[in-house]
């Protein structure tokens with residue numbers, strides 16, 4: 231009874247308020263998968279542009295499987311978390327190799343793809359095939375925590391299990407596509423982290439235990455944050471005016487297989503060689519690491535020989551997938567280096 235009240239109010243709200251997004255206009259599982267991978271860790275506004283680029287360049291999973299990994303990484307440039315792009319490419323190849331084209335429809339097969347977790351598999355199964363699987367993204371965790379007044383941290387294994395049980399009970403098995411779309415959108419647009427006075431005119435107010443108990447603003451609860459690790463890098467930008475040196479990151483670490491300028495990593499902050507001109511210090515924050523980088527420009531007649539690096543023309547730099555930090559540095563430095 232309570233569920234049917236939630237459905238009718240939620241669907242009414244969704245009908246009127248949902249955003250028009252390109253991946254909502256299709257039931258093509260490949261397109262939906264692409265959008266879901268892009269939107270992990272990426273805002274919708276930024277994601278639309280990348281989604282359109284990918285779907286136009288590689289309209290089917292076979293097209294993406296046949297692409298070079300370097301090309302995929304280059305198209306991904308600027309989105310960060312490059313393991314997503316590598317997994318995207320690997321997953322496309324797996325779909326083709328396993329004969330699952332145009333895309334797998336069994337939940338277990340979707341879930342087996344690299345880069346696909348429970349949320350993404352549930353989103354694809356429900357959005358593309360209308361199968362009754364929940365799609366628990368951060369917005370849904372928040373709405374469920376508030377509707378049920380759950381103060382268990384949702385990002386621990388015990389918490390995930392508890393929330394999963396709750397959403398399984400709440401899921402509209404007759405309309406899973408609509409239910410998942412609506413509850414995600416409601417969390418994204420209405421039952422937001424900062425509520426303001428949204429609760430006062432909320433269509434789900436009568437079904438919301440956190441509203442009744444006055445705990446909405448306190449939910450959901452997260453486990454305590456892990457300590458952020460600091461790392462210090464010095465980048466050397468050698469330039470003859472027309473050429474520079476770059477190297478590919480091969481270690482299993484951040485920015486795996488991306489290119490950057492020759493770099494030293496230090497255990498502690500250093501002030502470096504005082505004779506060098508430090509162009510600018512830069513701090514780049516990732517989920518568990520804070521990177522402190524300095525970029526030093528060396529104007530030289532001939533490029534030095536540094537193991538593991540290669541000389542390239544500045545004009546060819548666009549052919550290499552660069553780390554986000556390198557791109558940001560280039561934004562600031564490029565005009566001075568090319569003169």
Ligand code: SF4
Pocket residue numbers: 376377420421422425428429432433434435438440441446
């Ligand atoms: S009453 Fe407030 S906390 Fe409850 S669902 Fe509505 S907006 Fe969210």
